[in-house]
Amino acid sequence: MxxxxxxxxxxxxxxxxxxxxxxxxxxxxxxxxxxxxxxxxxxxxxxxxxxxxxxxxxxxxxxxxxxxxxxxxxxxxxxxxxxxxxxxxxxxxxxxxxxxxxxxxxxxxxxxxxxxxxxxxxxxxxxxxxxxxxxxxxxxxxxxxxxxxxxxxxxxxxxxxxxxxxxxxxxxxxxxxxxxxxxxxxxxGGARGDLVFDFQNKTIISFNGGATINIVPDIAEAEIKTDLMEASIPFFEYLEKNGLEGSIDAQGENTLVSIKGTPAHGSTPENGVNAITHLAKFLYELTNDELMKLIVDNFHNEFDGKVIGINPETEEFGTTTINTGIVRTKGNKLTLSIDVRFPYKLTSAIIGKIISSKFNDAEFSWYKINEPxxxxxxxxxxxxxxxxxxxxxxxxxxxxxxxxxxxxxxxxxxxxxxxxxxxxxxxxxxxxxxxxxxxxxxxxxxxxxxxxxxxxxxxxx
The missing domain is CATH 3.40.630.10 (Zn peptidases)
Known part of the structure; x- marks a missing residue:
């Protein structure tokens, strides 16, 4: 046969x-x-x-x-x-x-x-x-x-x-x-959730990136209230230092900056280059904004949840991963959408409590959950x-x-x-x-x- x-x-x-x-x-x-x-x-x-x-x-x-x-x-x-x-x-x-x-x-x-x-x-x-x-x-x-x-x-x-x-x-x-x-x-397990922050920055007008939460975002852009020439030098220095591509253009009286990343599966965020967190890092360096610093400190090149406190790594069941997949601003709110993969023995309820405690100035909720x-x-x-x-x-x-x-x-x-x-x-x-x-x-x-x-x-x- x-x-x-x-x-x-x-x-x-x-x-x-x-x-x-x-x-x-x-x-x-x-x-x-x-x-x-x-x-x-x-x-x-x-x-x-x-x-x-x-x-x-x-x-x-x-x-x-x-x-x-x-x-x-x-x-x-x-x-x-x-x-x-x-x-x-x-x-x-x-x-x-x-x-x-x-x-x-x-x-x-x-x-x-x-x-x-x-x-x-x-x-x-x-x-x-x-x-x-x-x-x-x-x-x-x-x-x-x-x-x-x-x-x-x-x-x-x-x-x-x-x-x-x-x-x-x-x-x-x-x-x-x-x-x-x-x-x-x-x-x-996999859980997708939104962190909603107050967003009141006089320099950063908007910040948007990513299209699908379970893919490492390959594009992010922000409109900033800064002169084009004033922003161009630090922007291109940041791109060169980090081996990235991007663009900067006048947007009326403002400036539009865009950074390109490299997509990867959301379960392996370390295999990609996250455009959202890179742009947050540039915006923090440019404006000294505390919310951008929070995003950078907790999510930029931080793939396993250790900084947040949700990584009980075990040899048998593996480790936690976090993909920062989407960012959107609307009015005075910034929403950061995250895709968390977590090993057997953890639950979405435990992780949700840790995230809510870590970011107690934000609103947090899961909108899709699959347990291990x-x-x-x-x-x-x-x-x-x-x-x-x-x-x-x-x-x-x-x-x-x-x-x-x-x-x-x-x-x-x-x-x-x-x-x-x-x-x-x-x-x-x-x-x-x-x-x-x-x-x-x-x-x-x-x-x-x-x-x-x-x-x-x-x-x-």
Whole structure:
């Protein structure tokens, strides 16, 4: 059977590549301005879902559409217990000006495919879809039905999958192909919140930056009541000293300053360059403003929460991370939006109390919370998936992972993240020039086929 599976993957390689490129060409970033009936997350997400539905029709695969919140592809119509593999079709935004090519115009080069979603999560989605297609074509009998469930807004929340589970029973076991191999048995909690400060500075008129809270902001700008020539020298000195790019222009009688950073996934803020905190540092040096100093002291190059007092680092469960993702000023208020990832044993309530106490002159509240998720390495699910990875890669050295990235595993019964990034591969999720090694998509497909077969056989406790 192993040889038959490998031959089928080779047979479909070109088709799989075309499918991935077609999906990349669809900008499926959530767009609520274009949302309507059956398009709750906008035109792009709907178009991408429709592409998968049409592919399913062509391949005589069974599917169901849940009003654009989610779709699923099913091996058969049996009821009762089922196995789920969960992916998402939406992507984070991308700035075409910063990429080597248009993020939605796939580029194949040196064994890579470049494009938004190649790693997160359209590449793994293609691998899982073809895994089910190959299982069907080979006539492999599964002891339980299997569903590929595709959510519509994983990057901005779990609304699509929440709706799905309101309409469907939870699976008896599942994995989500939305992180890395050999598997994530320890998923940090994630909480997003707003710190609202009084903002009354006669020199700093406005301060805005960032677009998505779970991405290190790559742009921030401020309007300041300072002469252009007076601000230019210290501004360009700051850029040169810190190896940054930016711009400074007249804005009527005022001056507009802008700093560019480097985006990265919000769970790994140390991999990016935060434009917001850099601009706060420049503004503090220019104006001696106390609020800018507070932002710099607590958030500039401070990724682990130690300064704030929320970092009980442990070898087993990892450390806390904080991404300062968005800043907005309106009237006499400045809102700083933070994305905190925290390890098992901590809770959002504990962290919230610490933050409120630390910044007692500000208003603080969470607006999205996911508590940590942990599965023992000896659990049925983890041991089954881990052993499958080892068997079909020959890699017995790589260890199970603690991840700061939140996935659908947090809202799904008996579920962990499993793939698709391989150990040693470059993490490009949410980053400029996102890309995937094409050969790894083929290997993902093989692993997922065998993992699905194995999970369907198990008598789950």
């Amino acid at each position: 192993k040889n038959k599976i490998e031959n089928k993957i080779k047979k479909y390689e070109l088709e799989m590549k075309k499918t991935l490129k077609d999906l990349i060409r669809i900008n499926s970033t959530e767009d609520l301005e274009s949302a309507s009936e059956n398009k709750p997350f906008g035109e792009g997400v709907r178009e991408a879902m429709d592409y998968v539905i049409e592919m399913s029709k062509k391949d005589s695969m069974k599917y169901k559409d849940f009003g654009g919140y989610a779709i699923d592809i099913r091996t058969d119509d049996r009821g009762g217990e089922y196995i789920a593999v969960i992916c998402h079709i939406d992507t984070v935004p991308a700035n075409p000006e910063k990429w080597v090519q248009n993020p939605w115009d796939p580029l194949e080069k040196d064994g890579f495919i470049f494009g938004r979603g190649t790693q997160d999560d359209k590449g793994p989605l293609v691998a899982v879809y073809y895994a089910l297609k190959i299982i069907k074509e080979l006539g492999i009998e599964l002891e339980k039905p299997v569903r590929l469930i595709i959510g519509g807004n994983e990057e901005s929340g779990y609304g699509g999958m929440t709706k799905y589970f309101e309409l469907n029973e939870q699976p008896v076991a599942a994995f989500t192909a939305d992180n890395a191999f050999p598997g994530i048995n320890n998923e940090k 998720l942990y599965y023992s390495p000896d659990s049925q699910l983890v041991s089954a998936l881990y052993s499958t990875y080892q068997e079909f890669t020959g890699d017995y050295d790589s260890q199970l992972i603690t991840s700061g990235g939140g996935t659908y595993a947090k809202i799904t019964n008996n579920c962990i993240a499993f793939g698709g990034l391989f150990p040693g591969s470059e993490w490009r999720m949410h980053a400029i020039d996102e890309r995937v090694v094409w050969a790894e998509i083929l290997k993902q497909t093989e692993i997922y086929i065998h993992a699905i077969i194995k999970l369907a056989k198990i008598k789950w406790k």
